[in-house]
Amino acid sequence: MPPSQTEAAPARHNTYAGGREKIMAHLAMLLFAALISGSFSLGGMIAKQVSPAPLMLMRYIVTIIAMAVIAFGFARQPFRVPEKPLRFLWLGLLLAIYMLTMFIALEFTSPVQTGAVFTLMPLVSAVFAFFILGQKTRTGVLASLLIAGAGAIWVIFHGDLDAILGFDVGRGELIFFIGVVSHALYVPLLRFLDRRDNPLVFGFWLAVGVAFWLALAAAPDLLSVDITALDWKFWAILVYIGVVTTAGTFQLLQYASMRLPASKVLGYGYLTPTSIIIFEAALGNGWTSLSVMIGAAVTACGLLVMALLPD
Template sequence: MSARLRNPPAAPMPGQAAPVRRDAMRGHAAMLVFATLISGSFSLGGMAAPFIDPAALTAMRFVIAAAVIGAAAVAMGALRRADLASPWRYPVVGGLLATYFVLMFEGLRLADPVSIAAVFTMTPLMTAGLARLVVGQRVTATVLAALLLAAAGALWVIFRADLDRLLAFDLGAGEALFLVGCLCHALYIPLVRRFARGESGLAFTFWTLCAAGAVTAVYAAPALAATDWPALPPVVWTALLYLALGTSAVTLFLLRYATLRLPSAKVMAYGYLIPSLVAVEEGLLGHGWIAAPVLPGVAATVAALVWLVAMREG
């Protein structure tokens, strides 16, 4: 079983095509839920941001998520001694995840959020290249075309259909830092597949969260100590619980689930859907609907993802 999880799936026999396709569709469904959960964190996180340091918030979300997933894993008997046969795997993937968030914070100190979001559009393409090196997954010309279409649509949404702002984009120090963070995130995806040893999703997620929490806590130690936790308003605790459970514990589980069923590049492509989902959610919250010129970007992103779903996996 472990070899099947570590390596790209072989081409199915004719009688196996339907089960493989159903398994892939479950992977796509998992990533759609993933993107929806992640998008919901932006509005909620924005309301909590004025009251807490983002590094402290992220460290605490990992700690809470690890505690909840750990309790669930113990209750379900999902933790086994064999899961720690190669314990170095978890600090590697957890460290990559923590580095991504740390560099995102540092990048945001030097660059505006729009530029940071634009840099993120490079992540699926980097994932495709790294997946070729790490697990031997090849990206077909059709998949590459769909990724480029999705990236173009996401950029159009991020820059609000303002071509002048898009052309004025400049890769400064903040963007460069976040680009390194995106590289870590891109490497995380194929390594999850490579490092799978047949352990349960709960076990892998728990140990990854423990490692990510430990690394982030070291970085955020001053902010954690300076935060007056009892004085925080309810919106912070609401955001913290959502981030810990919805966008840490659950999304990491979904990410691993999809990574074992889909090519890495297709998994990361769902990140392109997040700007459009955020725009829709902001409208539903009464913060203003997206302007008509932005809609082609939304349409391009959705069309590209539908195109990816319709493709045969591989």
Template sequence: MTPGRQGHAAMLAFSALVAGSFSLGALAANEIDPVVLNAVRFVLAAVVIGVAALATTGLPRSAAQAPWRYIILGGIFAIYFVLMFEGLKTAPPVSAAAVFTLTPVLAAAFGWLLLRQITTGRMALALAIGAVGALWVIFRADLAALRAFEVGRGEAIYFVGCIAHAAYTPLVRKLNRGEPAVVFTFGTLVAGALLLTVYAAPDIIATDWSALPPIVWVTLIYVAIFASAATFVLVQFATLRLPSAKVMAYTYLTPSWVILWEIALGNPVPGALVFGGVAITILALLMLLRDGAEMQTEQKLRGTG
């Protein structure tokens, strides 16, 4: 499997795992302070990734160079997660997923600003098609629901977080100095954990942990291991192999995954028309895969010319 296809496979897994945090997060958001939850989340995720790093690549001393890189990345992703849970206090999971689909365009803009990555015409078309498919899924093929859509406070708060998420993607590529994804992720998580723990220390101490409902613990474990540790590695793995716009393009699949999560949690199955939107998002991703294959072929031809 080529590096590009490895990056696409990583982001496919990323989109499925991230979707779960929307559905579970909405259930737990009003039960615990978002900063407190994410402080613990980052600590647990850092432990998991630290063990994984020691068991695989190790933690080379060179990775500790320029620790300011981890502070920047950890701070940005901490902002994203805190604002996500703050937004989910009032925004429904599917509506929040709608906001999340704005990140590919934002990521493309940051990719140009930070890395001078150019979005090709085919890639721009694929992103646009993916956006249409995502909106189709988000509003369940109901044009009346689309026309009546109003951005609430929760969606607005989460949008700010999505801006941070979009900036994070190209920054990983810009600031990485050859460290393996798992090592770079560990540094990012440790920095984020330190920042959040210092900021939220009084609230962490004041929280009555024994009185928290089970959904908080389920959500905390899920977001720490699957929606933090695993997805951090997947994103950083993918961003070292794909342009920022392509990495974030996989967010278009998230609404589809969210619907599956909602069904699994006992909510009704959407109408058959909704699955037309799923097909459109898959078409967009196939266009991105084809675009990547053509770019690699062109690079090989240039190298032999």
């Protein structure tokens, strides 16, 4: 008698992909980093039109609609309550905490400071993966992550050594660290709570879980949103971020987290500052300094070494 889905799932917790699947997982995370970076540049164009919590809720409503059409329309998956539905609420809570603490932290500190806190995420995730999944991070992988992280910090602080040495841990940094811990926990839990769900259906229910918590956070500000005052550019960017960025990154992150260790998956977040530089240049906002580009190259080299090392 074949094992049930519930019984089979734990066997995947400590197994990694090999060959082609591993390469595809790394490519998925490269695309993930590019999509996330693009959302920063595009999101900045509409962020001032709607307050943060309602804007994120609107983004996830778009994602829910898109995932429903794709999963239950085009892919013709059956619409039913998934196995252990509460897991989507817990996963959604972790993502909602991450996004909300990011915006709250920016009221007390700068994007540069929050970016520096962000570099702790792969290391924190490696700790969670050890206790939840039994994943052990090899010394070489850890060293490459530290190198990539150092390059990312150099980029975040614009190559200013005095700014790096003057880093001050205040209220904003501590608030965002809670978000970083939440997202670091999210990735190994994706693998731990896997029940062999269809990726499209999983993405739909995850978006529902995130939107539930965002609706609670956005409720006080929803009445202040004037829908009629929002132009077509706002809606175009919102649809792009909700469909391509959010729905797309759900699928990419789930795919990679089933095939790579958590520390390797989140290590690609270090590419975000570099990718933002490229996007900003493509939008005509100019290139950064040579010193910062060297830091970006160090990050890329560190991640390349990480990708080539055994899991």
